[in-house]
Amino acid sequence: MTQSRWLPYALLAPAMVFLGVLFFVPLVQTIVLSFQGDAGFGLGNYGKMVGDLNFGLSIRNTFLLVLTVIPLQVALALAMGLMLQKMTFGRDVVLWVWTIPLGVSDLAAGLVWLALLQNTGYVNSALFAMGLIPGPTAWLNSETPVTLFVAVVLAEVWRATAIVLVILVGGLQLIPKEFAEAAEIFGARPWTRFVKITLPLLKPSLQSALILRTVLAFEVFAVVYALGGRNFPVLVGEAYAWQRDNQNYGVAAAYAVLIMIISLAATVFWLRVLRVKPEVQG
Amino acid sequence: MTATRRLVFVSGTLALCAWVLVPIYLIALGAFGGRAGAFKWPKEIVPSNASLDALMLFVKIEGVWNAAVNSVIAAGLTMLFSIALGAPAGYALARFSFRGANAFRLLVLLTRAFPLAILALPLTVTFIRIGLYDTPLGVALVHTALALPFAALVTASLFTGIPRELEEAAWVFGCTRLQAFRRIVLPLALPGIAAAAIFAFVISWNEVFAASVLTVRERTLTAYLLTVLAESPLHYRFAGGFILIVPSVLFIFAVRKYLFAMWGVSSK
Numbered sequence: 289m290t291q292s293r294w295l296p297y298a299l300l301a302p303a304m305v306f307l308g309v310l311f312f313v314p315l316v317q318t319i320v321l322s323f324q325g326d327a328g329f330g331l332g333n334y335g336k337m338v339g340d341l342n343f344g345l346s347i348r349n350t351f352l353l354v355l356t357v358i359p360l361q362v363a364l365a366l367a368m369g370l371m372l373q374k375m376t377f378g379r380d381v382v383l384w385v386w387t388i389p390l391g392v393s394d395l396a397a398g399l400v401w402l403a404l405l406q407n408t409g410y411v412n413s414a415l416f417a418m419g420l421i422p423g424p425t426a427w428l429n430s431e432t433p434v435t436l437f438v439a440v441v442l443a444e445v446w447r448a449t450a451i452v453l454v455i456l457v458g459g460l461q462l463i464p465k466e467f468a469e470a471a472e473i474f475g476a477r478p479w480t481r482f483v484k485i486t487l488p489l490l491k492p493s494l495q496s497a498l499i500l501r502t503v504l505a506f507e508v509f510a511v512v513y514a515l516g517g518r519n520f521p522v523l524v525g526e527a528y529a530w531q532r533d534n535q536n537y538g539v540a541a542a543y544a545v546l547i548m549i550i551s552l553a554a555t556v557f558w559l560r561v562l563r564v565k566p567e568v569q570g
Numbered sequence: 571m572t573a574t575r576r577l578v579f580v581s582g583t584l585a586l587c588a589w590v591l592v593p594i595y596l597i598a599l600g601a602f603g604g605r606a607g608a609f610k611w612p613k614e615i616v617p618s619n620a621s622l623d624a625l626m627l628f629v630k631i632e633g634v635w636n637a638a639v640n641s642v643i644a645a646g647l648t649m650l651f652s653i654a655l656g657a658p659a660g661y662a663l664a665r666f667s668f669r670g671a672n673a674f675r676l677l678v679l680l681t682r683a684f685p686l687a688i689l690a691l692p693l694t695v696t697f698i699r700i701g702l703y704d705t706p707l708g709v710a711l712v713h714t715a716l717a718l719p720f721a722a723l724v725t726a727s728l729f730t731g732i733p734r735e736l737e738e739a740a741w742v743f744g745c746t747r748l749q750a751f752r753r754i755v756l757p758l759a760l761p762g763i764a765a766a767a768i769f770a771f772v773i774s775w776n777e778v779f780a781a782s783v784l785t786v787r788e789r790t791l792t793a794y795l796l797t798v799l800a801e802s803p804l805h806y807r808f809a810g811g812f813i814l815i816v817p818s819v820l821f822i823f824a825v826r827k828y829l830f831a832m833w834g835v836s837s838k
Binding site: 302303304306311314371375387389395396401408409412454457458461506509527528537540544547555 | 594608614615658665677685686718778792795804807814815823826
């Protein structure tokens with residue numbers, strides 16, 4: 289059939305054209321824009337970006353967040369995934385409840401935790417009832433950077449652990465039960481079985497989850513804004529501010545390029561660290 | 571399992587359920603509590619004078635209703651575009667082996683590991699020039715770039731799951747390729763396609779950055795909330811957050827069966 293020669297290309301073409309126009313073109317535009325300044329082509333925007341007071345802070349804050357949130361999420365999601373495997377009753381309901389945050393936007397998650405952590409919020413009320421604080425207490429302003437950081441971490445772990453969980457549960461289901469059973473017969477303890485069997489076989493899923501989550505974590509923005517405004521600068525927040533408040537598209541583009549490079553580096557990092565041998569690939 | 575371990579296991583499970591559900595319950599209290607509720611001290615965990623009025627008051631603020639409508643339009647269009655463009659691509663990936671198939675897969679995976687929303691920054695300039703700036707359509711186009719890779723991968727795995735033989739049998743009985751697709755494959759794939767569509771809707775409904783950058787007056791709900799965040803009173807913020815959460819939670823419930831097809835490792 290000659291039809292099947294061109295048909296797949298015809299079917300792919302619309303998607304390809306679309307991604308070309310709305311992915312590749314803006315990608316190139318961003319890079320070009322970041323080098324374009326008032327004084328012609330050059331590194332001016334990057335100079336402005338690095339010279340800004342918030343630059344160092346936003347780099348530090350974003351990396352601190354990623355390095356804190358990602359390990360917590362993976363550990364929590366792994367624990368939840370293993371619990372689901374053991375569950376004999378109500379598994380579907382529990383899985384549904386645990387994946388609810390999948391539908392919650394980062395902005396909404398920030399607002400949820402604002403309701404809990406604001407001065408007269410529920411957490412303060414609980415602390416007050418326990419006699420730990422004398423009255424309404426502020427945790428989320430520029431004088432309390434540590435608690436503001438903790439609040440962002442809580443909101444991020446609350447919201448985005450679900451996506452890691454879904455990917456890992458998908459991976460856990462692919463691991464044949466016989467492996468663990470065989471190991472058990474040979475006397476392997478649960479921890480040994482986890483480290484020697486589950487973890488290595490889960491590597492492809494772990495890799496997907498980590499790439500996806502790390503890239504998204506470097507884009508953290510709305511959660512932070514909802515909780516603390518600009519008291520806690522992060523990279524995407526700065527890009528947003530340069531574009532919206534300062535109307536300086538060049539510096540915003542420089543931030544965008546920086547975020548893209550970091551995301552790319554993170555992806556390459558996980559691809560290398562958790563290299564999946566072809567024969568193991570699911 | 572011994573009784574103690576069983577107890578630990580069950581209470582751990584319940585604690586994690588509470589970890590997810592209690593914050594949602596509390597923002598709901600905030601949304602229905604109004605101004606008095608937001609500043610009440612100390613708070614109570616049971617609703618006192620919760621009423622729909624507080625939420626209605628929020629919806630009646632100038633701009634909120636318009637923003638919600640814009641969100642629905644943008645999300646609806648995103649849903650439409652990503653299925654219209656993604657499903658044929660998914661079908662091609664599932665049914666044909668051809669040169670370039672792997673390159674396309676790679677491209678799709680690449681976009682997934684990429685901070686796509688950031689690309690809205692240069693698009694502002696282009697969109698102003700061609701009149702797409704500050705329209706739900708412009709927002710939907712960028713959101714489609716986010717949702718399309720998912721739509722293509724999900725539909726590819728759906729079509730792979732439908733035996734090729736069914737289609738071939740239809741051809742034998744004289745159906746054209748299109749007829750066979752419409753009468754045999756489509757009905758079987760429809761629930762999964764619906765799930766992918768709903769997922770695209772949620773992606774757009776929840777997206778903050780691109781929507782905020784690409785709109786000024788015709789804001790989506792997320793963009794509206796983000797820009798008025800600093801000056802709006804607490805109870806309005808809670809109402810906004812709550813309104814954002816409700817539809818997505820319902821949608822996730824509707825697509826729960828397909829979550830694993832959407833997020834599985836299988837890039838094939």
